[in-house]
Amino acid sequence: SSELTQDPAVSVALGQTVRITCQGDSLRSQSAGWYQQKPGQAPVAVMFTQNIRPSGIPDRFSASNSKDSASLTIAGAQAEDEADYYCNSRDSTGNQVVFGGGTKLTVL
Amino acid sequence: EVHLVQSGGAMEQPGGSLRLSCAASGFNFDGYSMHWVRQAPGKGLEWVAVISGKSESTHYADSVKGRFTISRDNSKNSVYLQMTSLTIDDSALYYCTREYDSGWPNIDYWGRGTLVTVSP
Numbered sequence: 001s002s003e004l005t006q007d008p009a010v011s012v013a014l015g016q017t018v019r020i021t022c023q024g025d026s027l028r029s030q031s032a033g034w035y036q037q038k039p040g041q042a043p044v045a046v047m048f049t050q051n052i053r054p055s056g057i058p059d060r061f062s063a064s065n066s067k068d069s070a071s072l073t074i075a076g077a078q079a080e081d082e083a084d085y086y087c088n089s090r091d092s093t094g095n096q097v098v099f100g101g102g103t104k105l106t107v108l
Numbered sequence: 109e110v111h112l113v114q115s116g117g118a119m120e121q122p123g124g125s126l127r128l129s130c131a132a133s134g135f136n137f138d139g140y141s142m143h144w145v146r147q148a149p150g151k152g153l154e155w156v157a158v159i160s161g162k163s164e165s166t167h168y169a170d171s172v173k174g175r176f177t178i179s180r181d182n183s184k185n186s187v188y189l190q191m192t193s194l195t196i197d198d199s200a201l202y203y204c205t206r207e208y209d210s211g212w213p214n215i216d217y218w219g220r221g222t223l224v225t226v227s228p
Binding site: 033035037042043044045048049050052054084086088089090095096097098099100101102 | 210
């Protein structure tokens with residue numbers, strides 16, 4: 001399987017825009033999805049692959065892919081967006097799923 | 109409403125075995141692939157295995173291949189994870205999850221998780 005790399009921590013001022021990135025060889029051929037996890041809770045999908053936003057997720061969440069990287073952008077970050085964010089994709093073989101190490105987002 | 113109710117987590121010694129169960133409701137179970145994802149305490153998410161809706165195919169993470177077996181019983185709307193040759197590194201919260209319509213790796217529903225602790 002391949003790996004996905006994320007910055008361990010990112011911070012953003014309330015109401016500002018933040019980008020969380022994910023890098024890995026598998027992203028050259030596979031799209032990335034994104035999951036939000038708050039302490040003590042199960043993860044929640046905030047973006048599926050192919051930039052499909054799940055029902056109920058605010059449109060301030062958007063995603064993009066480029067070459068070997070993917071990004072999740074939160075426009076106008078809110079206090080409730082403070083959480084860990086994980087990217088995932090299929091690996092290069094298409095037979096396994098890989099998750100990034102996670103990014104802890106702090107909203108200041 | 110989709111529900112994934114998990115059971116089977118426990119404390120086990122290294123080298124031992126455990127079977128996790130996940131009972132699903134609220135959707136057409138055999139129409140969906142199911143995944144297990146785990147999370148060690150204080151760590152990130154790790155994908156474990158997937159099984160297709162009618163058990164035609166299964167895939168595993170390298171870290172569990174040959175030791176874990178995913179299976180399902182569509183007559184019981186249940187999916188299982190048989191874990192053998194457990195190591196300390198298998199200690200984690202194991203989530204039963206449902207794959208989104210568009211296919212994997214998209215996961216749209218997660219169970220609450222069941223805790224597996226492997227300790228001497």
